[in-house]
Amino acid sequence: MNENLDTHIYKMLTEAGLYHTENRVLILKILFNARKPISQEAISSKSVKHFDKVTIYRTLESLIKAGIVHKAFINKRASHYELAHRCTTKQCHPHFTCTKCGSTHCLVDLSMPMAAANHKGFTITHQQVHLEGLCPACSQ
Amino acid sequence: MNENLDTHIYKMLTEAGLYHTENRVLILKILFNARKPISQEAISSKSVKHFDKVTIYRTLESLIKAGIVHKAFINKRASHYELAHRCTTKQCHPHFTCTKCGSTHCLVDLSMPMAAANHKGFTITHQQVHLEGLCPACSQ
């Protein structure tokens, strides 16, 4: 599985025309394992190796430009990043924020209908749905 | 019309149990006139009177707590504020951001179906839809 992940990441970077650097691979692995949007600070603290925060921001920037990563939404002034592999070009899965514990979750199996592509002169190309309420743990 | 707005604002503040202060009224008028989410910085620059930014943040905070104002979404690290009068408790109208000119719009007449109130243990109480694409001016 680790072998597969390394190979997968290697291929992704090659296809994107990005240098295959240690930092890029480590950050991608952290994002793969997180399975939800996380902040620069969270990436930093999940990492064994010390990263300069500028390096993390610039690495994320390059991955976003390549379409591998995207910003999910902004929570408490810090953007949260996740892999883009479970989103279409027109719509990301809905994101959920618990109003009690503050945790965020990707509701990848909750499908939401897209708004019409045109609405009173607006050309709508992308839709993002943000949900709030209580997470399973806090619903009890 | 100005007479009506003053009266309306006065009533809103009274009903919310908030002091009827000059600053609160001025900021509410700016929000009424803006007709879209705007930042603290924008409120400040639209105002003839000089406001301390802390005053604006604390005024908005009190209005949010009273349910009169809410944060629409966060754009470029700065929250954008608008009146809550065109939103229900469960769902705000969709917000649109133009990818070309960066302008934001409230699509108050574009209705989006609510996600189910329950989904795999999540209790969903609020939904926010964010759309992207080209605004009428940029669509030409």
Next chain:
DNA sequence: ATCAAATATGCAACTAAGTTGCAAATGTTA
């Protein structure tokens, strides 16, 4: 009108997310 209590305001100082410039290090290709 006057006063006391509650609330709002302005100022200075602070925290923290994200950015920029630049020199040194690393990855790629030949």
Next chain:
DNA sequence: TAACATTTGCAACTTAGTTGCATATTTGAT
């Protein structure tokens, strides 16, 4: 291995938002 392109770390900076505190304003009761 050499030349070139890209990435990295560091220091310094910008700016949204917060906090503490002393002063000013609003309100309701007298």
